Amino acid sequence: MHPAKSVILFTTASGAGYGLIAWLGVLAILGLVPADRGLGLIAFGLGFGLVVLGLVSSTFHLGHPERAWRALSQWRSSWLSREGVAAVFTFLPSGLFALGWVVLGRNDGAFAVLGLIASLSCVATVACTAMIYASLKTIRAWHSPWTLPAYLVMAALSGGLLLLVLLGLWGQPLAGPFGAIVLALFAATLAVKLLYWRSLADMDDASTAESATGLGDFGKVSLLEAPHSESNYLMQEMGFQVARRHAERLRRFVLFGGLAAPFVLVLAGLALPGAGAVVAAVLAALLLGAGLAVERWLFFAEAKHVVTLYYGESRA
Amino acid sequence: MTSLPRNPGPTKLGLVIDLDICVGCHACAVNCKEWNTGGHSAPLTDHDPYGADPSGVWFNRIHSFEVVDDDGDSRTVHFPKSCLHCDDAPCVTVCPTGASYKREEDGIVLVNAEACIGCKLCSWACPYGAREYDEDAGVMKKCTLCVDKIYNENLPERSRVPACVSTCPAGARHFGDLGDPDSEVSLLVAARDGYALMPEQGCAPVNRYLPPRPKAVAAESSGVSALAPVAAEAGSAGMLARWVDRMLSR
Ligand code: SF4
Ligand code: SF4
Numbered sequence: 001m002h003p004a005k006s007v008i009l010f011t012t013a014s015g016a017g018y019g020l021i022a023w024l025g026v027l028a029i030l031g032l033v034p035a036d037r038g039l040g041l042i043a044f045g046l047g048f049g050l051v052v053l054g055l056v057s058s059t060f061h062l063g064h065p066e067r068a069w070r071a072l073s074q075w076r077s078s079w080l081s082r083e084g085v086a087a088v089f090t091f092l093p094s095g096l097f098a099l100g101w102v103v104l105g106r107n108d109g110a111f112a113v114l115g116l117i118a119s120l121s122c123v124a125t126v127a128c129t130a131m132i133y134a135s136l137k138t139i140r141a142w143h144s145p146w147t148l149p150a151y152l153v154m155a156a157l158s159g160g161l162l163l164l165v166l167l168g169l170w171g172q173p174l175a176g177p178f179g180a181i182v183l184a185l186f187a188a189t190l191a192v193k194l195l196y197w198r199s200l201a202d203m204d205d206a207s208t209a210e211s212a213t214g215l216g217d218f219g220k221v222s223l224l225e226a227p228h229s230e231s232n233y234l235m236q237e238m239g240f241q242v243a244r245r246h247a248e249r250l251r252r253f254v255l256f257g258g259l260a261a262p263f264v265l266v267l268a269g270l271a272l273p274g275a276g277a278v279v280a281a282v283l284a285a286l287l288l289g290a291g292l293a294v295e296r297w298l299f300f301a302e303a304k305h306v307v308t309l310y311y312g313e314s315r316a
Numbered sequence: 317m318t319s320l321p322r323n324p325g326p327t328k329l330g331l332v333i334d335l336d337i338c339v340g341c342h343a344c345a346v347n348c349k350e351w352n353t354g355g356h357s358a359p360l361t362d363h364d365p366y367g368a369d370p371s372g373v374w375f376n377r378i379h380s381f382e383v384v385d386d387d388g389d390s391r392t393v394h395f396p397k398s399c400l401h402c403d404d405a406p407c408v409t410v411c412p413t414g415a416s417y418k419r420e421e422d423g424i425v426l427v428n429a430e431a432c433i434g435c436k437l438c439s440w441a442c443p444y445g446a447r448e449y450d451e452d453a454g455v456m457k458k459c460t461l462c463v464d465k466i467y468n469e470n471l472p473e474r475s476r477v478p479a480c481v482s483t484c485p486a487g488a489r490h491f492g493d494l495g496d497p498d499s500e501v502s503l504l505v506a507a508r509d510g511y512a513l514m515p516e517q518g519c520a521p522v523n524r525y526l527p528p529r530p531k532a533v534a535a536e537s538s539g540v541s542a543l544a545p546v547a548a549e550a551g552s553a554g555m556l557a558r559w560v561d562r563m564l565s566r
Contacts, residue, residue: 001440063434063454070431071412077319080437081412137406137517138443207443207514209381214511214525215335215393219385224392227345227377230370234445237436306517307445310379310397 001139002240003300006060011129012158012292014054014087015151018122019159020047021094025119027163028097028107032174035108039170040101046162048098055087079135083128090125094118126155133299140206140316141303146196153192157185158292161285164266168278175277179270186263190255193295197251200302207316212309223312238305247302250294258291320408321420328423328495329461330401330522331481332504336529337488340380340394344480344489348376348398348459351479356460357429361452373448375399375459376480393528396489398480399446399459400513400521401425407438407447407458416456423495423522424463429455443517466491494522 024043027033059065072088074081097118100111107115130151133142160182167175209223210216231239242250262284269280304316352375353360362372376398384390401418405425408416415432418425427438427447432455439447439456447458462478465471475482481491492501501524504510510524 061436063449063451064432067413067431067433070414071433071435074319074412074414077409078412078437080410080435084412132410132437135410136441138441205516207516211514211516213381213393213395214513214527215381215383218383218391218393218528219389221381221383223379224382225340225380227374227379232371232374232377233448233451234439237439237449238445305440306443306514310445 001300001303001305002237003297004061006057008293008296008300010054010058011151012054012289012296013050013057014129015126015155015292016158016162016289017047017050017052017054018090018126019155019157020050020162021090021159022119022122022156023160023163024101024107025094025097025115025117025122027174028101028115029112029119031108031112033107033167033172035101035105035111036170036172037102037105039166039172040098040107043163043166044094044098044102046166047159048094051087051090079128079131083125083132086121086125086128090118090121093121122155123152126151138306139303140203141200141299144196144199146192146199150189150192150196153185153188154292154295157182157189158288160185161262161266161281161288165278165281165285168269168274168281171274176270179266179277179281182266183263183270186259186266190259190263193254193259203315207306207309209309209314212306222314223310226311234307235311238307239311240301242298242301247298250298254291254295254298257287258294259288262287262291320403320405320418323420324403324418324423325421326495327421327493328401328403328522329466329492330423330494330501330524331398331461331478332490332492332494332501332510332524332526333396334488334490334508334526335393335395336526337486338378338394338396338484339486339488340378340392341485342378343483343485344396345374345376345378347479347483349374351462351465352460355462356464357427357457359453360457361450363451373450373457375446375448375457377445389531391528391531396480397444397446398523399425399442399461400444400519400523401459401461403520403522404518406441406443406519410437410441412437424461425458426460426463427456427458429453429457432456443514443519444521461491494524 059068071081071084075085093114097111097114101107130148134147137143164178164182167178209221213221215221265280265284269277272280306316308316349360360373364370376396379395381393381395382390383393401423405418408418413431413433415428416438434454436449439449447456450457466476468476477491481489490501490504493499494501496502505524508526510526512521
């Protein structure tokens with residue numbers, strides 16, 4: 001599948017934003033972090049900033065952005081519509097939660113409950129995003145049981161790491177224990193990603209050029225002539241191919257540069273005094289950001305759509 | 317409403333395409349483009365049509381496949397493909413706006429260009445590559461089964477079939493009600509073991525394909541000796557022949 005920059009930016013940025021807001025809600029309901037106004041201002045500013053950046057960039061690839069409101073109507077059947085509804089709804093509890101924290105200096109009681117509702121709606125929104133992809137039977141790489149956990153754990157990790165940076169900056173004593181949670185999320189992301197890639201290699205249930213044409217009884221099917229001499233929308237949108245050795249190199253970058261290296265940095269940060277820990281966490285966040293962008297690029301680039309069977313592929 | 321019709325009627329209009337007969341002339345694709353660029357989903361925009369890299373929206377495209385059996389005997393199959401007007405159309409259920417819908421009365425799958433936001437998700441959900449995005453209009457386009465032709469009372473009755481069907485010079489395309497087991501198309505499908513494409517995708521397409529008939533004569537027993545490759549002989553060709561060859565291959 002063609003890896004459109006707008007969709008990569010949308011899914012990674014909004015994932016991190018929702019992850020950050022969700023963690024703020026969790027910490028508030030558990031009463032683990034005081035409603036420091038400065039921390040709240042920056043944390044919510046960053047969280048909402050990323051979410052809005054993501055949502056705006058997702059409308060870039062629409063043919064008619066001005067009609068985007070129509071996408072809220074078909075939640076009964078469409079995950080894309082459900083994502084829209086969940087995203088709009090999430091602004092309500094998370095907005096009130098943020099106001100309570102930043103304006104009133106409160107994140108306890110009713111505000112903590114709002115925070116919890118905000119967390120749950122953040123999770124639901126990210127889950128809907130994942131399901132848009134996971135529900136497409138035409139793309140085996142996405143129609144995988146690992147797609148949903150991967151989106152959720154990566155949102156939790158990226159949002160969590162941003163929060164870790166902020167907790168460190170504000171000298172919150174929680175930074176230490178929360179660092180351990182972030183390390184666990186790194187491990188979980190690594191595991192999910194490896195399992196996801198392993199499931200990709202298994203092509204047992206693939207559609208084939210034979211099933212696509214129904215001509216398998218007559219022998220092995222291959223494309224003799226494409227319908228037109230030039231490329232078309234389908235080939236541009238779904239025919240994107242990444243060379244195997246590039247894909248392998250990029251996977252290694254995701255694993256080592258994007259996940260293992262920031263893991264080590266966060267781990268080192270736990271041992272370092274205040275400022276050192278913050279620097280380590282900031283570096284880790286930059287590496288993770290690059291890693292997740294590459295991971296999301298690969299998620300598209302490595303996904304083969306069954307329509308390619310009509311354009312020369314033998315299995316998809 | 318992008319949910320599939322709750323009470324689908326018995327009628328399922330669709331196409332039956334005879335792969336034994338199709339000669340791959342692309343006439344159906346051309347006439348489809350011709351009719352539909354003024355039809356329900358008009359226009360079928362082209363980009364750079366006379367330039368170096370032309371592209372554009374087509375509802376119907378003809379692929380050609382080679383099928384080689386275990387003995388190395390091969391055949392060419394021309395393979396027209398357009399929307400199969402699936403019963404369980406995933407393109408309809410994924411649509412967030414309600415722009416894509418399946419008609420209750422005849423099962424035709426259409427796009428409402430007024431409501432489409434151009435998110436392209438339906439084209440990702442379709443296994444058959446039946447939906448093409450119109451960059452200019454910013455909306456999705458697809459085969460309408462010539463909904464503006466098949467019910468058109470201004471046309472003589474025999475013309476009330478999709479443009480591809482009326483134009484096929486070989487008679488490889490049939491149109492009718494595949495929901496009625498006694499319709500001509502249904503009888504044809506039954507007689508020729510017509511099949512659905514990629515049933516494993518679970519879309520329950522309505523259109524059917526008729527398989528090529530067994531070859532009357534196998535290649536090696538036909539008594540026709542294979543032609544010797546021309547290239548090897550070129551050196552021995554006469555001077556005039558070589559000159560003609562040079563002139564022609566300029
Ligand atoms: S062929 Fe594709 S576009 Fe047509 S109804 Fe089926 S899924 Fe939808
Ligand atoms: S491109 Fe248009 S018709 Fe297709 S899913 Fe999006 S809104 Fe619906």
